[in-house]
Structures are given as structure tokens and as C-alpha cells.
Amino acid sequence: MKRYIDEKTVSSLARGAMYLGSGGGGDVKLMELMAKRIIKENGPIPLISPFRFPDEEWVIPVAVMGSPTIFSERLPSGNELKKVVETIEKEKNIAASAITGIEIGGMNAISPVIAAALTNLPLLDADGMGRAFPELQMTTYHGFGMKASPAVISNRPDKTYLLSSDENTEIEKQARKLVTDLGGWAAIACYPMQGWQMREAGILQTYTLTIRLGEALSADAMDAHDVMEKMQKVFQKSIYGKPVKLIEGKIVDLQRNIIEGMLKGSLVVEGSGSYIGEYLSVFFHNEYLWIKKNDTTLATVPDLICVLDEETGYPLSVEELENHVKVWVIAIPGPFLLQTTKMLDVVGPMQFGIAENFIPIEERLKLNGNEG
Amino acid sequence: MSYRIGIDVGGTHTDAVLLDEKYQVISETKTPTTADVSTGIYKAMREVIGKSGVPREKIRYAMLGTTHCTNAIVERKRLNKVAVIRIGAPATLAVKPLVGVPDDLRSHLEKYVYIVRGGHEFDGREIAPLDVEHLYRIANEIKGKVDSVAITSVFSPVSKDHELKAAEIIREVLGSGVAISLSHEIGSIGLLERENATILNAAVVNVAKTAAEGFINALKAEGINAKVFFGQNDGTLMNVEYAIKYPILTISCGPTNSIRGASYLAQLSNALVVDVGGTTTDIGVLIHSFPRESSLAVEIGGVRTNFRMPDLVSIGLGGGTIIRIHQDGSFTIGPDSVGYKLPEKGMVFGGDTLTATDVVVALGKAKIGDPQKVAHLDKELLNRIYHQMVEMVEEAIDKMKTSADPVPVILVGGGSVLLPDKLKGASKVIRPDHFGVANAIGAAIAQVSGQVERVFALDELGREKTLELAKKMAIDEAIKAGANPETIEIVDMEDVPLAYLPGNAARVRVKAAGVLSAS
Incomplete structure (x- = not known):
């Protein structure tokens, strides 16, 4: 069955992607507007299964990197995402057969849809993070041995920048610096792969899952309770695990600082209802990374952490947090691929300065004798 | 005097x-x-x-x-004939102005829409030099056809140069009769929202x-x-x-006025304000004598803007709220109300509709109208209704509080007689004199303010010095607006770090306010 992404699917994708942002990943609204406009003009985009993609054909992952705030002010010209794909094709002397994702959490769930529409290519149903992460090498593509190089960056209609290095972390460094010089955000294409590589290194079918999540959450007038129920249904039958509620209550303390360009800090939730008397700390570093209750760790990256607005069930980003808001803190077990040793070396708690070994949330709950 | x-x-x-x-x-x-x-x-x-x-x-x-x-705006009536000019090409072309504005409003506003080369980067560099010739062409094209122009340039909260230059050109060609709205005076970062607010502004100049x-x-x-x-x-x-x-x-100055009025009347600068009107009860939070603002984007007439409004919760309980008692003894409170018709519809005034006011009068908690007219009602049932009314307010109070600790609550508005002197979550309940017109008092005693909102690179001067600079800019604005320099205070200051930028870029917002100069 051939599936397509139309305007309505974009809305569902956008809604679902907010939850996978784990507090980061940027605001999806602008991307959603742009994608809808292009689909209206160019027609729906075929979404193809990674299992039916020929071994030797090429797929190019894309994203937008930089500051979401600047992106919301200095809007794109329109064909940046097309330029970066075409430049990689030229550089490698290949013809891409599909576009795919790098980061399914937040706004970058939608940038590949826009790239696919602009290049007239189908979208391959996969990404390299299964959520949002702050750096280019924090992908399964990197973890499973793919080269980010050649990477191409652009935020002008007439100019692209080629980055090459054997070290993916070096590409991240160069890209980050260039993005700043270019005005704060840019489109990027990197990790060009063939079908067989993609199947080895990608987190597969995350678009289908995210769209399903968005569709399940599309009804109006929901609260955190409804959202949680729907999420549990969708995630139970997926490569992720069943989401777990850790507390409901009010944000009573909020610390935010920028350290080396990263938004770092923590929030404290004071429990209410059946959680009365409990306090939970959530630490973030652009995304939510670590939940502690007193001295006990309840969850860590790469498992996903969401802070839901109690009234609307919407996931609050790190930038949207405010004192006094009533929230639910939940954790979603990450895809198995992120829990492998290779990936924990890239996105494990240690990589974010948390002196803890990764233990999946399900096991931690059993250890703590707290069945949520 | x-x-x-x-x-x-x-x-x-x-x-x-x-x-x-x-x-x-x-x-x-x-x-x-x-x-x-x-x-x-x-x-x-x-x-x-x-x-x-x-x-x-x-x-x-x-x-x-x-x-x-x-x-x-809500009625889409009496709006100006507007031209919309965005300065930012070749950036921003992917999303045209007025995207997401409801169709019936857009049809009033979309006749003259232009995107011109120019605008700035977050650090003040030009995206492209301002296309002055294009602006002259536009000015000549719209001359005699519009009476109001909205100009929005990319990163004008950082650099307003291109907006000012564009305004000069429009003024030169169209004359002094045309109204010009500049986005940097209206909104903050977030191009579409600021542009929308600027366009709406241009549309209501005549009104x-x-x-x-x-x-x-x-x-x-x-x-x-x-x-x-x-x-x-x-x-x-x-x-x-x-x-x-x-x-x-x-x-939306109304809710703000009532919160400020309550603050003045109760002589408190930190409290919760519960404003009970005829139809709804609005609960806001007073911090340093000003309302706590909401961080959510505000929609006006269906248009997303980046205005900050007082953070309010509104519940359907007021003096005129209709109470319905059913056959089985159950009841509902509102959400509809007889509104300003309370003096004819309410039972204590001889009307036939049971309202929230009638309930408190029947229970002897307020003296309004003729208590005899509600004396026959079942007191036990009324007590249950009354408890639920109070609970509705207490729940809303809990929602707005910053922590579990009790806080002072100021009751204002004509309908505040509905509420008791003790409320859950309140350290004390204050009913100031003149509580019925707290909003008009808030308007009368309002101060004049100046505000600055910009992206600063904190590494250049350091955080402390940057904030000092921003404070000084806000104070200067307040003086320009007519505040007496001796009375000016910083009433709001916020610096939000922007992720993924070097130099520790932060959005800094400072508001200074003081009383009107006597002159």
C-alpha cells in the first residue's frame, strides 16, 4: 500500500512530533505552515517503507539546525532544503531516490517533508534520533558507523557551504560555527546513505508512528489524562515502550541558564492529588534529560521525558516552562536502538554529564518498587 | 486641588x-x-x-x-484600507504575510501586500541592503488607495533602521495623512506574530x-x-x-485595570485578585503591583500575535449567573447569566430567574433587594449550591497560585458579595472600599511606562552590565512617555537565554513605569 503525506497528515505529524521533542526540537508551527503550503502547491508526498527501498539507491537525510527563535524571525527563503540536497548529489555524483529524517522530535520531523516536496522525491519512513537531540553526531547514523560527510549547509537562496571530514564530531563543530556566522539557523543535509546502510543505521518507521500518535491526539478538548491514555495505546505497539506517569503537580522552582550556547537548568514539581508531599526534579540541557526524586534517579536520557500541561495535555518545551503551571511529568521508554552500547556511548547519560549508568525506565521502576 | x-x-x-x-x-x-x-x-x-x-x-x-x-477587529468593521510591507527578502519568502489569518479578515487586508529586500540578522548585520527603489515604486502604487501602512522588518527589535527608512519614503510620497505602523514599536521577536499585530494595528487606526x-x-x-x-x-x-x-x-486593558485598581485599593503589591462581575469571575496574579503576564501567544479576532496579556483564569460565575434546580434535587450553576438585566430578572428584585445573587441573599450572606422574595427557598439545597460556587472559585485560586503556601486574596467587582471572608488557599481575604469600580480606579491611577525588548549578546558586556543598559533604555522610554523620572521603577525584567547561539545571546525585556509628570 502506497501512503502519502497530505496537508492533514502534516498536522498530525506536527502534533505527534511535539511529544517526541522531549522538551526540545523547536516549535513545529512554522514548519507545519510551510509544509502545508508546498503540499497544496505540489501535491501530497509519498511516504515509502525503508524495507522496500532498494539496497543500492541513495537516500539523503535533512534537517534545520540552529536557534528555533531566530528561525521564527528570519523565515526561510523557501528552497534552502532543496539546495542542500542537490549540492550533495552533485558532490557525490549520485541521484537521490528519497529524502529521510535526522530528528523526528520537534520541527525537524517536518523539514524532510518540505525537502521531499521541493525535490519531488518520496520521503523514506525513518530518522536517526527517534526523538530530539542537540548535536549532529547524536544519531544512530553516527553510532552505527555512517559518515556525516559530505555535509551541506545553506540559508540563502544562492549559496551553499560544503563541509567534509572523516570525523562526524568535526562536522558538527564546523556546522555549528558556520550556522552562527550565517545568522543563527541553516538547512543541512548530511549522512548520505544507500538503502542497505539506512536499514542498518536508521530508526525505522518513526514517521508512521509519529503520524499515528498525532492522529490519536487530534481530538479537541483533551487534558493530560486523555493524552496519556492515548499515548500509552499508541506507544505500546511500537519500538518505544509504554509511557509512565511519574508525578502530577505544580512547577514550584525553575532554573534556566545558558552555558556554551545550551539552555541548561532544572525544574521542581511539587506533587498534588495522589502525589501529595512528593517532589520531583527534572534536569534539562536543551532537552529534558534526567528525573530525580530526592536522591533516586527515576529516568535518564535516552529515554524520553515529557512535561505535559495538565489542562491541555500539550508537551511544554524547555523554553515554555513557567513557574506555577500544573503539569504531569511522564517518561517514554526510548527505541531499543538508542539503548545499545554503541548508542549509549553517544547519547547515554554520561554524554550529558550525568554520572549515572543508563537503566531503562521500566527496570528502574521495578528497582524502586514503584509501579507508577 | x-x-x-x-x-x-x-x-x-x-x-x-x-x-x-x-x-x-x-x-x-x-x-x-x-x-x-x-x-x-x-x-x-x-x-x-x-x-x-x-x-x-x-x-x-x-x-x-x-x-x-x-x-x-472581532466584527471586521470600520477597518482602515491597509498596505502591508515586509522587509526581509530574500529571506522570509517561504511564508507570505497574513498566512493563518482567518479568511474573512484576510479579505479586508490582503489587497496590497509586498515583500521588499532588506532586514537584519540577529546580530544587527544587514540581510540585504534596503531596496529603496522598490519602496518608492510601492509608495507610488498605493498612493491614494490606502490610508494606513504596516511595515515589518526582519529583526527590527534588534535594528529598526530599515523600518524607519521605509516609513520616511512612504511619508514622502503619500504625505502626512497616511498612518504608518512600525513593527518594532508593537511586538517582539517572532516575525509572523509581530507582523500580524502590526497589520491589525494599521487596520484600527481610524477606529x-x-x-x-x-x-x-x-x-x-x-x-x-x-x-x-x-x-x-x-x-x-x-x-x-x-x-x-x-x-x-x-x-484587553480591562482585566489589567481591575487588577491594578485592586492593588491600589488594598495597598498590596503581591496578591491574588478575584474580580467577580455579572457573568464571569476573573482571577489574576498581582506581582510587584502589576499583573502576571501569560506566556502564551494571544489571538485577537482569530489572529496569532505575540502580545503578552495578563495571565487570567476565567470561570462562569458572576452576580447574574443562572442557577437551575432540577426535579431530582440536583442543580447546575451557569455558565449563562442574566448579565446587566440582573436588576429586573433576579428574584430578589422581583424577577423570575434564580441567580447566584439570590442564593447569597436567601442565605443571609448579603443584603440586596428584597430577601422576603427568596425566603421560601430550600436553605439546605441553597447551602449546597453556595458551597459549590465557593469551591469553583477556590479551585481557580489554586490553579493560579505560585506555590502551595496561602496568599492574600483581594475581592473586587460588583459581584464579589457572592464570596465569603474565608477562602481555601487565602491567607486573608480583603474587600477594599470602592471594590465595585476597581477597574475604573485602575484606569485612573495607571502609570506611564517605557519598555525595551531586544536580543543582546551577554558576553559583550556581561550579564549584569547588559541588564543595566537595558534598564536605562527602558527608563529613558518611560521619561519620553511622560513619566516623572523620580518615580520611575523597573516593574518587569526578564532575560530568556536563546539556545544554540554563541556569545550567550539572550532576549532581554525590561519595563519601567512611573507616575505622570505634573507638568
């Missing part, structure tokens, strides 16, 4: 007060809000002056919080002008030559010239 008038237009009532220079209330009045808004304002104004008996030449200031502009002139003339007809100010949504004032230029800032 000199005097001032404060008028606030609400959904149900238009309230007016007359204060002396020590802010003592000399007279107060309430009249029904009229469909055209102005008639109600004039009536309230005449009543409050008549009741006061003060010499008319001694009335020096008149402060007006009005809903003219909100109504015009504001008519409202202001009407009010000034009505004052003159009463023999009053007062300086007129308009209330803004942040609880501070702007003079008429500024209000006519930036009318969108008058949107």
Missing part, C-alpha cells in the same frame, strides 16, 4: 470614577455598556462628573480603558482616532479641558497621540 476621571469599559458595565490628586474617590458610577461603546462612555463620564460636584476646570486628566479596537476625538469632544462639551490618556494591556497609559498611532496596545 486637581482631579482626574477614570473610565473602564467592560462587557456588561462601563464604570467611571472621579479621583482627587491624592487618589481619593470623590464619586463613582456604573452604566450599561452600549453597542457603540462611546454612548456608554459619555454617559458614565457625565454621571460621574455630575455626582462629584467638583469645578470642571479642575479636572485635569481623563483616563480611558476602552474596547473600541477589540470590537472593530481609535474616532474614539479619541469623540471622547475629547464629549469632555469639551462638558466644559472640561483634560489631558486624555488611553489604558494599555500592560496596565500603563499612553497619551492620545501615541494611542492613535498604536491603538492595538489598548486591546
